[in-house]
Amino acid sequence: MNAKNHKPHAARLPLAFIPPGQQVRLAEFGDEIDPLQREQLIAYGLAESRLLRVLQQRPMTVILADEVELALEHAVARYIWVEKDTGGA
């Protein structure tokens, strides 16, 4: 929600759509993600307005969050909403 307030005109895209090499900012988790899995994502350090670098999209979405590489199935990455980072990090 903070991200929405911060950048009111930025479009939100599914993380699964972002091409490798791009940096994005996590906006929110969709309700489609199971609550337990949402807790798991938070535990991995994925929080709103966190910067993520997309490393690859196939066979799974692989991101770098801080210095930790995480692999996410598209069924999850499809419902993680992100905004393109415009260099405000």
Add this chain to the structure above:
Amino acid sequence: MNAPLTALSSSANAILLVGHPNVGKSVLFHRLTGAYVNVSNYPGTTVEVTRASARFDREVTLLDTPGVLSLPSRSDDERATMRALLNENTRCLVQVGDAKNLRRTLTLTALLAELGVPMVLALNMHDEAAARGVIVDIPALAEELGIPVMATVATGGEGIGELTNSLGHAQPPQALLRYDAEIEKAIGQAAAAINRIAPHPQLAARGLAILFLGGDTEVTGWLAEKAGADFAELVALRQKTEQAGKGKLATQLARERTEAADALATSAIRRAARSSPLLSQRIGQYVVDPLWGVPILLGMLFLVYEFVGVFGATTLVGLLEKDLFEGILNPAFSHFVTAAVNVPWVTELLVGKYGLWTMGMTYALALILPIVSTFFFAFGVLEDSGYLPRLTVIANRLFALIGLNGRAVLPMVLGLGCVTMATLTTRILHSPRERMITIFLLALAIPCSAQLGVVLGMLGGVSFTAVLIWALAMLMILMLAGFLAAKLIPGRRIPLVTELPPMRLPILGNVFKKTGGRLKWYLIEVIPLFLLGTFIMFALDKTGALPFIIRAGEPLVSGWLGLPKEASAAFVMGFLRRDFGATGLFAMADTLSPIQAVVGMITITLFIPCFASLMMMVKEQGIKVALAMVAVIVPFAFLIGGLFNIVLHAIWS
């Protein structure tokens, strides 16, 4: 190491190592105790609490707990850690964190701090953080948290002395946050109730209240038992708070802890500029690349086959079995026994056809040991390199077909080492359904290293085609059985989300230690069972039961499977350990045709793994489920073996 714990005036004597998975707790445990626990470069290696006396004070017990992704506990390994926190006489906690991921480390600190137990924070893998340009302001962090914070590199022994000394200065950390006002109110009420109806001797009521409101099942169970009828008061409070909240309470609590950790981490981290990704990161990306991932996997499998199947099962076995045992030891021992013991049945028991030495020890030491040693070594190299978690990404799509996610590949690959160990490791899976399917598949179609070595040794001697047919048959049966099990066992599949730890050059000393530890376990577990199995075979032979069993099994073994009738003996041995049975078939290799060899190996691979793994299945799934699995597996093994006998005769002769 100057009596570091004297400052702690408590009769409590346990120090708990807690932290996220794969942050180096077990290596640190080894450094602090000298006791070796299995250590790997992937999450979930430790699934049970291990304890040993500390090197610096033998009165102090150190506990290595399974990694917790988050608390409140959700998985079996997290529950094991929570039980340790609730039940141990804790002197202090050592939180082991990943220095390059301070945010996540502090998210867990934010919760542990509420438990009110003296604590020290070890920021491990400090070297990897520095290589990535992450510099943590340790003194500032220590000041903010109010506890000793140490930078360590457990694998290299850096910072261990300082950590030991700091234990005497452990303090309950300062709180990292105050929760949202409504939640704080609920926490306060729950803590007051806990203090009144179920006080814990060591853990702060506020920490227990946060865990209870977050839905921790272990804390809930402990409070229910302690509070008795009054527990209803706490349940009503949790329900009221859940209903009043905007979302799921556990998620809200976790989110607020993350925000607090984020704020503290931002102030404590200085990030040096880094020009390009590290070589290890690039290699890690190639390994899961859609183009390169599969060729790298096949190349890796080929190397393992060359090392275990060719070098171990052919060269080393040849040297040990033919040259050492059959050429020197067995004739010498037979001569000695015949000369020294003048009782024919004793001579036969020791050095006869089913002799304890000529069969039991020869099988265990000459046939299996070299294969198992090479496998454990190769496996140790893969474990340490960080390749295995990446395998979960490559295997994910395949495992989706059988209702699992790629995480299940870890117990399966571990099962290629030891099915018993792997059955325990299924605790890293997140749902009971995933665990049940994986345990069933492990018991059915995953050969352990001993058996795998025998299979490779035997079928490798026949032809590469024979190995390929066996491997494809196993894969096909695994997929088919998994597909059916996923349809029959209710529940839904959980999508994969996993961390990919850095690729590292394996530390040879660690690989040797690990191989040595596993071989020790192998010798302790396997030799008595091989000797017992040999004795049973001897007794069956002497009482005339074996010829009877061979005759009785003839329609099944010769008629249906197309094997020589003597192979019945191998299946009798297979009930004790299937690698023992496979070794029995291996010993008959000269008399078997290629089709018989393949059919025999397929059938014995599908057998129940061994007595120890059966016991582990009972422990993990209960006796009813374990027996139901065995009732499916044994007839299924013969059914599939017979079908392959028919099909192979039709297409491969």
